[in-house]
Amino acid sequence: MKTKISLSNSHLSGQEINYINDALSNNELSFGKNLDVFQNFLENYLGENKKVAALSAGTAAIHLALIMSGVERDDEVLCQSFTFSASANPITYQGAIPVFIDSEKDTWNMCPYYLEKAIQDRIAKGKKPKAIIVVHLYGMPAKIDEIQAIAKKYSISLIEDAAEALGSTYKGKQCGTFGDYGILSFNGNKIITTSGGGALVCKNEEDKNRAIFLATQARDNAPHYQHSEIGYNYRMSNIVAGIGCGQIEVLDKHISLRQEMHHFYTEIFKKVPGVIVFNELNDSYASNHWLSCILVDENIAGFSREDIRLQLAAENIESRPLWKPMHLQPVFASYDFHGNGYSEKLFKKGLCLPSGSSITVRDKERIKIALNNII
Numbered sequence: 001m002k003t004k005i006s007l008s009n010s011h012l013s014g015q016e017i018n019y020i021n022d023a024l025s026n027n028e029l030s031f032g033k034n035l036d037v038f039q040n041f042l043e044n045y046l047g048e049n050k051k052v053a054a055l056s057a058g059t060a061a062i063h064l065a066l067i068m069s070g071v072e073r074d075d076e077v078l079c080q081s082f083t084f085s086a087s088a089n090p091i092t093y094q095g096a097i098p099v100f101i102d103s104e105k106d107t108w109n110m111c112p113y114y115l116e117k118a119i120q121d122r123i124a125k126g127k128k129p130k131a132i133i134v135v136h137l138y139g140m141p142a143k144i145d146e147i148q149a150i151a152k153k154y155s156i157s158l159i160e161d162a163a164e165a166l167g168s169t170y171k172g173k174q175c176g177t178f179g180d181y182g183i184l185s186f187n188g189n190k191i192i193t194t195s196g197g198g199a200l201v202c203k204n205e206e207d208k209n210r211a212i213f214l215a216t217q218a219r220d221n222a223p224h225y226q227h228s229e230i231g232y233n234y235r236m237s238n239i240v241a242g243i244g245c246g247q248i249e250v251l252d253k254h255i256s257l258r259q260e261m262h263h264f265y266t267e268i269f270k271k272v273p274g275v276i277v278f279n280e281l282n283d284s285y286a287s288n289h290w291l292s293c294i295l296v297d298e299n300i301a302g303f304s305r306e307d308i309r310l311q312l313a314a315e316n317i318e319s320r321p322l323w324k325p326m327h328l329q330p331v332f333a334s335y336d337f338h339g340n341g342y343s344e345k346l347f348k349k350g351l352c353l354p355s356g357s358s359i360t361v362r363d364k365e366r367i368k369i370a371l372n373n374i375i
């Protein structure tokens with residue numbers, strides 16, 4: 001059997017071990033210098049005077065963003081339907097109710113038209129939603145100008161799920177810095193990793209401190225253990241942050257390697273009718289191309305995305321259908337959805353192709369041969 005080529009692998013710089021050793025030899029396991037270095041790096045990288053709290057997961061960051069947006073039991077939260085379940089799950093942790101919004105065709109992300117429709121519908125029914133969760137899926141920036149304007153117009157908190165979009169920009173500004181809160185993920189398959197981890201991007205020091213307070217069991221300022229609020233155990237450890245410190249050295253390299261993979265697929269499918277490689281709409285958008293995706297129109301191409309997936313699988317090359325929208329998921333089926341079904345089309349026709357920064361020239365040859373077999 002040929003070695004497996006994965007969709008998106010962890011890719012170490014080799015420096016991680018030094019930061020971990022540092023933490024161990026200084027007996028700084030939970031808190032310490034690595035956390036400071038990692039958070040400072042992210043703050044400088046994102047710019048816009050943002051403050052960053054490193055956490056145990058991107059999912060934890062979304063949960064805290066909802067809490068800090070004042071989301072409580074029975075409140076409604078507008079959430080992009082076309083996403084990974086981690087965007088929506090924390091809404092239910094709060095006992096709140098998701099309202100799912102369809103995608104538009106340019107960015108595949110939240111459709112501003114249906115977002116506003118949904119807000120007006122909920123207001124007409126006597127209940128203004130508490131927060132909006134927009135996602136920059138696959139690294140592609142959403143129509144964030146329009147979505148931000150709608151959030152402002154109706155005074156609704158905007159949470160930006162940039163878990164897949166570290167390094168992506170819209171009009172030169174980093175994804176994760178547009179919302180009231182931004183969230184990042186450093187899960188093993190993301191553009192850089194801490195093994196598992198995430199971050200909450202905050203607009204000021206006060207919010208960052210509040211996030212850290214909530215993430216460390218909400219301990220009041222007292223010599224004994226005193227609690228006036230329910231807290232969580234969501235902090236990133238200093239050991240884990242050490243992996244992040246090693247990874248920040250290769251972030252830019254990882255981004256350009258992922259963009260190169262996107263270029264590789266663009267060339268392969270350039271003259272193939274019925275196959276579209278997902279690309280930026282115009283120069284305002286700059287995707288990190290975390291995953292390269294294609295849409296296959298079977299009637300024109302003469303083969304389906306499943307044909308491609310199976311052909312690749314036979315060569316031990318991993319590919320995966322695009323995210324199944326949340327409003328189609330059994331666990332969320334009972335919730336409200338606003339849209340015209342574009343995300344369902346994406347799910348039916350779309351495929352993610354191997355996109356990791358550690359894919360070798362030989363891997364690319366294998367991928368190319370397998371794809372050419374079918375096209």
Ligand SMILES: *Cc1c(COP(=O)(O)O)cnc(C)c1O
Nearest residue numbers: 057058059084086087163185187
């Ligand atoms: C990975 C991911 C998350 C969750 O991040 P974790 O760190 O795995 O909890 C949230 N949203 C999207 C879109 C993701 O891809």
